[in-house]
Amino acid sequence: MxxxxxxxxxxxxxxxxxxxxxxxxxxxxxxxxxxxxxxxxxxxxxxxxxxxxxxxxxxxxxxxxxxxxxxxxxxxxxxxxxxxxxxxxxxxxxxxxxxxxxxxxxxxxxxxxxxxxxxxxxxxxxxxxxxxxxxxxxxxxxxxxxxxxxxxxxxxxxxxxxxxxxxxxxxxxxxxxxINKEIDAFVGDRLLEAFWREALWLIKDDICDTETLDNVIRYSFGLRWAQMGLFETYRIAGGEAGMRDFLSKYGPSLSWPWTKLTDVVDFDDALVEKIAVQSDAQSGQRGIRELERIRDQNLVGIMQALKAGDEGRGWGAGRLLSDYEAHLWKTAPKPQANPAKEPLKLLELRVPSAWIDYNGHMTEYRYTQCFADASDALLQMVGVDADYVKAGHSYYTVESHVRLLAEAKLGDALYVKAQLLPSDGKKIHSFMGLYRASDDTLLSTCEHLMLHVSSKESRSVPPLPAVMMKLKPLIEAHAVLPAPDAVGRSVGQRK
Ligand SMILES: NC(=O)c1ccc[n+]([C@@H]2O[C@H](COP(=O)([O-])OP(=O)(O)OC[C@H]3O[C@@H](n4cnc5c(N)ncnc54)[C@H](O)[C@@H]3O)[C@@H](O)[C@H]2O)c1
Missing domain, CATH: 3.40.50.720 (NAD(P)-binding Rossmann-like Domain)
Structure with a gap:
């Protein structure tokens, strides 16, 4: 690229x-x-x-x-x-x-x-x-x-x-x-300008205040726009009769008296003052950087939700995020599958604010995510990358047992280490530990079993030789390590 x-x-x-x-x-x-x-x-x-x-x-x-x-x-x-x-x-x-x-x-x-x-x-x-x-x-x-x-x-x-x-x-x-042709304000800002004009009229004419107007957007069509834009949304609104029916139903309203789009509001001092006062009442208690952080976190959440859309293939901006991530995985230097006789360090991260729950600790499913991400890192290491998966092979997780031993807090630097337990490579059986970097405290463990599959045939098959060549030496190197105490524990077993 x-x-x-x-x-x-x-x-x-x-x-x-x-x-x-x-x-x-x-x-x-x-x-x-x-x-x-x-x-x-x-x-x-x-x-x-x-x-x-x-x-x-x-x-x-x-x-x-x-x-x-x-x-x-x-x-x-x-x-x-x-x-x-x-x-x-x-x-x-x-x-x-x-x-x-x-x-x-x-x-x-x-x-x-x-x-x-x-x-x-x-x-x-x-x-x-x-x-x-x-x-x-x-x-x-x-x-x-x-x-x-x-x-x-x-x-x-x-x-x-x-x-x-x-x-x-x-x-x-x-x-x-x-964009096909050059035109003042291109596509996005032309749409926004039309919207802005109508919004200014609504404030000027005291139909609503700035907060009500923003609420109308964010509780309704703002949510729709982030995922399907205008035409695809309206296509659905047409119901089974489709777009033609929708257009014939709503087309005539374009000439109804309620749109002021072509009239420009008089942007005088009184209107500026009115908007500024209402906006201060609405949002003035927070600084700009704080509002930016709230906006960013919301956008991240929306993009992540869209990444899971269309049955995991990603939708709209979520599909773009997924494509970018695939590019990052592809271009990142491949971690070396170094078959040393010690657990593999697979993941390093810092706990972000979105991961904190109402108790002030890292929320439960994020521990599982750390282990899932560490498993992905292990797979990348042995050559199970986006191309391998696209060609029809992958490992699926079939069993996982997570123990929560101590809490991770906002901003903590964490890492995951994994020991591969004896297995034939068609199965990967691992025991992972999530540690706090500052004092190497063990916070959580995960015993994890993955199975190699042909995703096209939906059945378990041995991995391709290139993967086996990298995986086998790792499993063999770890075979000399003593099995961690917690391997094979059942849920609720005493320490
Ligand atoms: N703010 C938006 O939401 C937005 C969105 C898309 C595009 N834009 C466009 O981006 C451009 C910048 O907008 P902005 O919002 O960042 O404005 P801004 O006022 O925040 O930033 C402009 C910067 O340019 C600097 N500057 C002035 N003269 C300069 C010079 N001769 N050489 C180098 N730097 C100089 C200023 O010091 C200032 O920091 C505009 O063309 C704007 O239309 C803005």
Whole structure:
């Protein structure tokens, strides 16, 4: 895949800072140029939120973080970068001049994306010498979590550049959707603008306050939109009669008097004040960073739920997350199946806040998840990777006995070690321990049995020779270790 190894962010505000976080967490060395006196502090806060969100988002092996450097000049920042992302304020004159500066200083083959929310690329690329590699790459906030980038080419943009940008974005967990024609505000912001106008009317006319309006969205169609968008949702609304019936039923309402979409509300001081006061009453008790963390945790939860959608194949943004995780597993350095005579260290992690229950400890099923993730790591180690599974073979867990011995708390660093017990490789019988890293306290154990299967035939078969070659030496090396005391315990047995 078309990996980016060096990136530059010109402008490091809300959007530029979050682009930088996205790049750095994807293992890309990134330079930022932003003359704002507090740029470093602001970006380090965004980075901290992004890292926190990623810890909750995925257990896939994230690459070693890229470096993050603040440059003294735009020229220094873009030198050697393969992807340059412009995210300066939304003013055509400023963006044109910044893009022209980037154009002169950058490698002629470097891709140059603009984060603009609405300016068209033909206007932006006007003063560039190599405009063919410039395009709009419009992301959504928070850029480090939301996967969409609208890719829009101008008159001088090469189509191959958009395809290249799309391929490169996939390697940082984003999806580039190429928009057919350039148009002010592209697709997403046009929809949002229409929605925004109607919302402003509803507030101005005292139909409801900001909190009621937000509740209407988040308790209803906001939930639907995250998973099926507009047309697929309406298709269902048409019932068995389908989309044609839906359109014939609701089409006429477009000309009913209740839509004010084409009238622009008078955005006067009174309306600004009204919205600000209502918004303060609604959300003013929490700071922006706190709201960001709540938003991120909710988004992570939604994306994880969508990952389980469509019977585990993943749906919408959940499918994209699953594709990104598959990419991370594929590109991560393979852990070596070192057949030493000692238990294997399979997993290291830190307990995130989403894993804490009402008792203030790591919730019960997360212990099981740690062991499931450790088993996956063991399988990766012996060559049971995404390709192996896709080709029709896998190991299924058939039995598992977890003991909870001590509590893990928020932020604890944990690790899992596994001893392989004697087995023929068609079965993998293991005994795993979950430890607290600070004092090596054993927190939980799991005796685990997996069976190799042909998923197409739905029956147990021996593993393919390549897997057996790695697995057998591990089982043999561990055969000399004494069996842990708790092997074969029954539930409820006294210590
Ligand atoms: N905020 C959003 O939700 C959102 C979403 C998608 C796209 N965008 C677009 O992203 C761009 C940036 O928006 P933002 O919300 O991050 O704005 P922002 O005001 O938070 O950040 C802009 C940053 O650019 C810096 N800057 C100004 N002049 C510069 C220069 N000459 N060189 C380098 N840096 C310079 C500023 O110091 C500031 O830190 C805009 O084009 C906006 O339309 C914003």
């Amino acid at each position: 078309a990996r980016i190894s060096k990136a530059a962010c010109i402008g490091g505000g809300v959007i530029g800072g979050a682009w930088a976080a996205r790049f750095v967490l994807a293992g890309i060395d990134t330079k930022i140029f932003d003359p704002h006196p507090e740029a470093q502090r602001l970006i380090s806060e965004v980075m901290a939120n992004a890292e926190r969100a990623y810890k909750m988002l995925t257990r896939a092996p994230l690459p070693v973080k890229g470096t993050l450097n603040f440059s003294e000049s735009l020229e220094e920042a873009v030198r050697g970068a393969e992807w340059i992302q412009e995210s300066v304020p939304e003013r055509l004159d400023l963006k044109r001049s910044v893009l022209a500066q980037i154009d002169i200083a950058a490698d002629p083959k470097a891709l140059i994306g603009s984060s603009t929310s609405g300016l068209i690329p033909t206007d932006l690329q006007r003063d560039m010498k190599h405009p063919e590699r410039m395009f709009v790459a419009h992301p959504y906030n928070p850029v480090y979590l939301l996967p969409l980038v609208e890719l829009v080419g101008g008159e001088k943009t090469a189509r191959a550049v958009l395809e290249d940008a799309k391929a490169k974005l996939a390697t940082v967990g984003m999806t580039g959707l190429i």
